[in-house]
Amino acid sequence: MYDKIIDFIRTLYPEQSSIPLHAPIFCGNEKKYIIDCIDSTFVSSVGTYVDRFEEMICEITGPGFAVATVNGSCALHVTLTLAGVQPDDEVITQPLSFVATANAISYCGAKPIFLDVEREALGLDPVALGNFLKSNARIRDGNCYNSVTGNRIAACVPMHTFGHPCRIDEIAEICNHYHIALVEDSAESLGSLYKGKHTGTFGLFGIYSFNGNKTVTCGGGGVIVTNDEALAKKVKHITTTAKVSHQYEYVHDMTGYNYRLPNLNAALACAQLEQLNTFVENKRELASHYQKFFETLQIPFIKEPEHARSNYWLNAIILADRKTRDEFLKTTNEAGVMTRPVWRLLNKLEMYKDCQTDALKNAKWLEDRIVNIPSSVRM
Numbered sequence: 041m042y043d044k045i046i047d048f049i050r051t052l053y054p055e056q057s058s059i060p061l062h063a064p065i066f067c068g069n070e071k072k073y074i075i076d077c078i079d080s081t082f083v084s085s086v087g088t089y090v091d092r093f094e095e096m097i098c099e100i101t102g103p104g105f106a107v108a109t110v111n112g113s114c115a116l117h118v119t120l121t122l123a124g125v126q127p128d129d130e131v132i133t134q135p136l137s138f139v140a141t142a143n144a145i146s147y148c149g150a151k152p153i154f155l156d157v158e159r160e161a162l163g164l165d166p167v168a169l170g171n172f173l174k175s176n177a178r179i180r181d182g183n184c185y186n187s188v189t190g191n192r193i194a195a196c197v198p199m200h201t202f203g204h205p206c207r208i209d210e211i212a213e214i215c216n217h218y219h220i221a222l223v224e225d226s227a228e229s230l231g232s233l234y235k236g237k238h239t240g241t242f243g244l245f246g247i248y249s250f251n252g253n254k255t256v257t258c259g260g261g262g263v264i265v266t267n268d269e270a271l272a273k274k275v276k277h278i279t280t281t282a283k284v285s286h287q288y289e290y291v292h293d294m295t296g297y298n299y300r301l302p303n304l305n306a307a308l309a310c311a312q313l314e315q316l317n318t319f320v321e322n323k324r325e326l327a328s329h330y331q332k333f334f335e336t337l338q339i340p341f342i343k344e345p346e347h348a349r350s351n352y353w354l355n356a357i358i359l360a361d362r363k364t365r366d367e368f369l370k371t372t373n374e375a376g377v378m379t380r381p382v383w384r385l386l387n388k389l390e391m392y393k394d395c396q397t398d399a400l401k402n403a404k405w406l407e408d409r410i411v412n413i414p415s416s417v418r419m
């Protein structure tokens with residue numbers, strides 16, 4: 041059966057002896073914009089491509105304000121900081137995510153609480169969130185406290201896994217009710233909508249990543265979106281070394297960060313964003329080929345959830361058990377078809393192993409079974 045799958049994947053990517061999991065493609069204005077950027081000499085932290093990139097992100101995703109950053113990880117760090125996360129606070133997130141999600145919480149001196157994900161959509165389960173808060177949350181002076189640890193629960197960071205939207209409207213409602221700031225890790229879900237609204241736009245902040253393996257890439261990059269103008273100004277300030285605007289003087293009014301996206305990367309990002317719709321259409325078509333094929337084999341394929349339009353960043357299947365998964369990974373990778381297991385659950389990593397969790401029934405089940413399969417845009 042593995043041979044059948046390998047053969048099928050080879051028909052999807054003909055003439056490629058080694059098939060990567062996700063490779064970028066540059067077939068639009070990438071070279072043109074990069075050359076233009078170099079000719080302008082504005083290759084670094086100010087330039088028209090940064091402005092254009094931020095405008096394009098607002099047009100695509102909807103909110104009024106976007107601030108470019110040097111990657112998605114620092115975008116998460118800054119948004120959590122400006123959402124008010126402080127040392128000894130706690131932040132709810134999901135254990136089934138890339139390590140950057142939990143790291144950003146740590147950068148603030150806060151601790152993650154890991155709650156279970158949904159088995160179908162793979163994102164934070166609003167029911168798990170509601171249950172946890174119902175038994176553990178105490179509201180005092182407009183803040184939410186964890187009755188087990190006594191610490192404040194300052195924020196919640198759900199993630200739209202592999203580009204599949206989680207039930208973010210329900211999560212937003214729960215967070216509102218408990219006075220918890222909502223920051224969406226939508227690093228993987230640029231181009232994914234939930235109930236017609238772009239992922240990343242349901243809470244205080246959303247962030248997207250433009251790392252080399254994401255749907256749209258600029259080498260490395262990130263962006264923060266928000267509807268709050270005052271917060272957007274703070275984001276810009278703190279990510280650009282908190283320099284007070286002046287023609288020539290260097291005055292900084294707080295400890296800021298150099299998290300700026302270079303104009304050179306922004307040029308690449310603009311060219312790639314022009315192709316976002318084409319890429320997403322292409323990936324959705326690929327996903328429908330996979331879906332039909334895996335149906336014939338009776339292997340569960342992760343489909344876009346109800347009410348959602350997914351970008352299908354990474355396609356995923358669910359194998360029978362850990363042993364089958366390991367055999368499949370070995371056979372496919374040896375045959376030159378790159379496949380990957382899902383991330384090790386974050387609560388199992390050394391630095392997060394003492395964090396509070398719920399039973400994590402679905403996350404544990406999924407960790408043993410999910411495999412990502414080649415998902416690049418096809419030429």
Ligand SMILES: *Cc1c(COP(=O)(O)O)cnc(C)c1O
Binds near residue numbers: 113137225227250
């Ligand atoms: C890629 C990714 C990030 C981080 O983005 P970088 O640009 O690589 O720093 C954060 N969270 C998730 C879930 C990601 O997949």
